[in-house]
Amino acid sequence: MSDQASTKTEKAPWVSPFKRFENFTVLTIFVSFVIIIVLLQLIMTGGTKYPTFISPVNILNIMQQVGVPGIVAVGMTMVMISGGIDLSVGMLASLVSIVTALGISKWHLGVVPSILVGISTAVVLETLMGFIISRVKVEPFIITLGGMITFQGIALLLCNSREVIMNGELNFIKTNLIAGTKDPVTGLNLVIPPYVLVFLLLALLVGLLLKYTKYGRRIYAVGNNSNAAFLAGINVRAMRLSVYALMGLLVGIGSVMLLARINVGIITLGQGLEIDTIAMVVIGGTALKGGKGNVLGTLIGVFFLGSIGNAMNLLRLPSEVQFVAKGLVIIVAVSAGYVSSTFSEFLSRRKGLAAVSGDASKGG
Numbered sequence: 001m002s003d004q005a006s007t008k009t010e011k012a013p014w015v016s017p018f019k020r021f022e023n024f025t026v027l028t029i030f031v032s033f034v035i036i037i038v039l040l041q042l043i044m045t046g047g048t049k050y051p052t053f054i055s056p057v058n059i060l061n062i063m064q065q066v067g068v069p070g071i072v073a074v075g076m077t078m079v080m081i082s083g084g085i086d087l088s089v090g091m092l093a094s095l096v097s098i099v100t101a102l103g104i105s106k107w108h109l110g111v112v113p114s115i116l117v118g119i120s121t122a123v124v125l126e127t128l129m130g131f132i133i134s135r136v137k138v139e140p141f142i143i144t145l146g147g148m149i150t151f152q153g154i155a156l157l158l159c160n161s162r163e164v165i166m167n168g169e170l171n172f173i174k175t176n177l178i179a180g181t182k183d184p185v186t187g188l189n190l191v192i193p194p195y196v197l198v199f200l201l202l203a204l205l206v207g208l209l210l211k212y213t214k215y216g217r218r219i220y221a222v223g224n225n226s227n228a229a230f231l232a233g234i235n236v237r238a239m240r241l242s243v244y245a246l247m248g249l250l251v252g253i254g255s256v257m258l259l260a261r262i263n264v265g266i267i268t269l270g271q272g273l274e275i276d277t278i279a280m281v282v283i284g285g286t287a288l289k290g291g292k293g294n295v296l297g298t299l300i301g302v303f304f305l306g307s308i309g310n311a312m313n314l315l316r317l318p319s320e321v322q323f324v325a326k327g328l329v330i331i332v333a334v335s336a337g338y339v340s341s342t343f344s345e346f347l348s349r350r351k352g353l354a355a356v357s358g359d360a361s362k363g364g
Contacts, residue, residue, distance in 0.1 A: 101265025130244025223290025226240030
């Protein structure tokens, strides 16, 4: 009885929140950033005005800005968890936008067929890259870098190095779903376009796919140790191929959304998209070596990186400062994640050693 009572009253070992919750570190940094910006705005206005950074209209504005990169970042999360990477998404987005714009304005295919052609182009090209990556023992970095250059050339050939202007045929994608709703703080109109909801829906679906399905567990297994996954009966080649095909689908959807916002198919449309999306995913805690990460962390990274540029604009800082701020945030977030995990492991080892020494002393 005494042994049972002591077992019941024995406390569970303390676990650091940084180790217990995978996204705790980046969430802490993000919340700290928001608090700092709010305090700066209060200081600059003398505390007489509500900080516009956390006003509903600005929060929705950030969601509009990160909607398209967020869709691509969700796909990049799957790719990087599987142990790959994709540098071609920026130029592929430009190519898809040009193909879609040409289909609508030059080839007269109609809006829906043009959208399907554009998305299918992304799926086919990404699947082709995935086939090469899964069959050839070459780093995905090199293959996708070659794909980026190739897609840029194809896009320039299709549009003759000129922009493809549309007449607003895709305006329905950016229609305000809550037209007439006012922000109670600023009095400005609140805007939620359909592509924001598409972004959130895709993030939810991919998050559920990774966490609760056999397919998602296999993605983690392949990224963690492809040889062990193969010995466990997982078709590693098929998994890698399928991940890049899904990446193509998400890039295609995101590219159409981006084209709807800009209304012009141009080669610079997706420029830098690959850097932003990889940064979002890495900030969210996804490991470059694969096997670790989740969509929730990516969402935090998406909103964090989007908030930086928005905050810099609200504080009226020059655009050059934004690049410095983004770079520093990436360095700090990744370094903080490493430091927190190392510190948690140190505490766990220390407590383990203390427990072992305590048992040894009792036994003696």
